[in-house]
Each structure stands twice: as C-alpha cells, then as structure tokens.
Amino acid sequence: MAQGHGDAKGTTAHTEAGGGHKAPFPPFQQETFASQLVSLAIAFVALYLIVSKIALPRVGGVIEERQKTIDGDLAAAQKLKGEADDALKAYEAELADARARAQAIGAETREKLNAQAEAERKTLEQRLAAKLADAEKTIATTRTAAMGNVRNIASDAASAIVQQLAGVTPDSKAVDSAVDASLKG
Incomplete structure (x- = not known):
C-alpha cells in the first residue's frame, strides 16, 4: 500500500542529534600517534x-631521449641551413657569372653589329660617291653641251632681234663676239 507523504510510518532516517561525546579524529588520537609516524616514515621511504x-x-630517460632527439634535429637543421646557404651562394655566383657572360655576349654582338654597320656605311658611301662623281661628270658634260647650245641660241636670237629692230642683217662675227663678251661676264 501506498503511504502518504506526511506519514511517519516506515521512516528510518534519524534527524535528532545525539547528546553523547564522540571519539576524536583518528590521526589526533594520542594512543596511535607513534605508530602513525612509523607508518608515515615507511610509506615515505617506500614512495x-x-x-x-x-x-x-x-x-629522466624520456627527457634525455627527447633532448637527444631535439639536439639531433637542431644539428640536422643547422646542417641543412648550411647546405642551403652554400647552395644559395653557389646560385648567386652562377647567376653573377651568367650575367657577366650575357653582358660580354651582348657587348661582343654590339661590337660586331657596329663594325658590320660601319662597313656597310662605308661601302654605301663609296657607291654614293661614285654615283655622285658620275652625276657630276654627266652634269658637267650636259652643262658644257648646254652652254654650247646657249651660245648658238643666243647668237641666233641676237641676230634675229637686231634684224627685227634695225631691219638689217648683222655680221655673224660681231654678234658672236658680243654674245661671248656677254656670257663671260
């Protein structure tokens, strides 16, 4: 059967404090104090x-092993760093050497091209000088021929002008000498 909440039957909890005096806390009992000290000493020595x-x-072994591993790793890292530094120095030296070679090749190529251009320029100047000399000869020949024709044309024109103006045919020697004097200056 169900018992009610406020029912006191079947309750086993003791809520009243006893009025008697209890024994002291065991470590503080004087009768067992010496044996506790001996037990403490034995336990301390055993521990x-x-x-x-x-x-x-x-x-200690784990710490020592760990220290050895760390030291080994540091030594390996230092060795690898040294190798990397050496590789970097070698790379920089190779790079500087390659730059120097590239500059030398560039300078050599530039000199070759300049020499080739200079040779071509001289050849072209010689050809142009030859053509210019030929042209000057042609001009001189043409000028001489033209001047000869100018003299004849001037003589003919002067004779025609005198004949038109004066109505008289002039002497050809007189006209030629007058034209020659006029052409000379």
Whole structure:
C-alpha cells in the first residue's frame, strides 16, 4: 500500500542529534600517534624508493631521449641551413657569372653589329660617291653641251632681234663676239 507523504510510518532516517561525546579524529588520537609516524616514515621511504628507482629514471630517460632527439634535429637543421646557404651562394655566383657572360655576349654582338654597320656605311658611301662623281661628270658634260647650245641660241636670237629692230642683217662675227663678251661676264 501506498503511504502518504506526511506519514511517519516506515521512516528510518534519524534527524535528532545525539547528546553523547564522540571519539576524536583518528590521526589526533594520542594512543596511535607513534605508530602513525612509523607508518608515515615507511610509506615515505617506500614512495621515495619507488619514485627514485623506477619513476625518475624512466622520466629522466624520456627527457634525455627527447633532448637527444631535439639536439639531433637542431644539428640536422643547422646542417641543412648550411647546405642551403652554400647552395644559395653557389646560385648567386652562377647567376653573377651568367650575367657577366650575357653582358660580354651582348657587348661582343654590339661590337660586331657596329663594325658590320660601319662597313656597310662605308661601302654605301663609296657607291654614293661614285654615283655622285658620275652625276657630276654627266652634269658637267650636259652643262658644257648646254652652254654650247646657249651660245648658238643666243647668237641666233641676237641676230634675229637686231634684224627685227634695225631691219638689217648683222655680221655673224660681231654678234658672236658680243654674245661671248656677254656670257663671260
């Protein structure tokens, strides 16, 4: 059967405080104090031996192994850094050498091209000078021929003008000498 909440039947909890005096806390009992000190000393010695002989060597071994690993890794890293530095120096030296070679090749090519251009320029100047000399000869020949024709044309024109103006045919020697004097200056 169900019991009600406020029902006191079947309650086993004791809520009243007893009025009697209890025994003191066991570590503070004077009768067991000496044996507790001996037990403490034995436990401390046993714990010390366990820690010093088993736990600390293991921990020390792990720490030592870890330190060796770290030292090895640092040494390997230092070695690799040295190799990388050496490789960088070698790369920079190769790069400087390649630049120097490229500049030398560029300068050599520039000199060759300048020499070739100079040779072509001289050849062209010689050809042009020859053509110019030929042209000057042709001009001189043409001028001489033209001047000869100019003299004849001037003589004919002067004779025609005198004949038209004066109505008389002039002497050809007189006209030629007058034209020659006029052409000379």
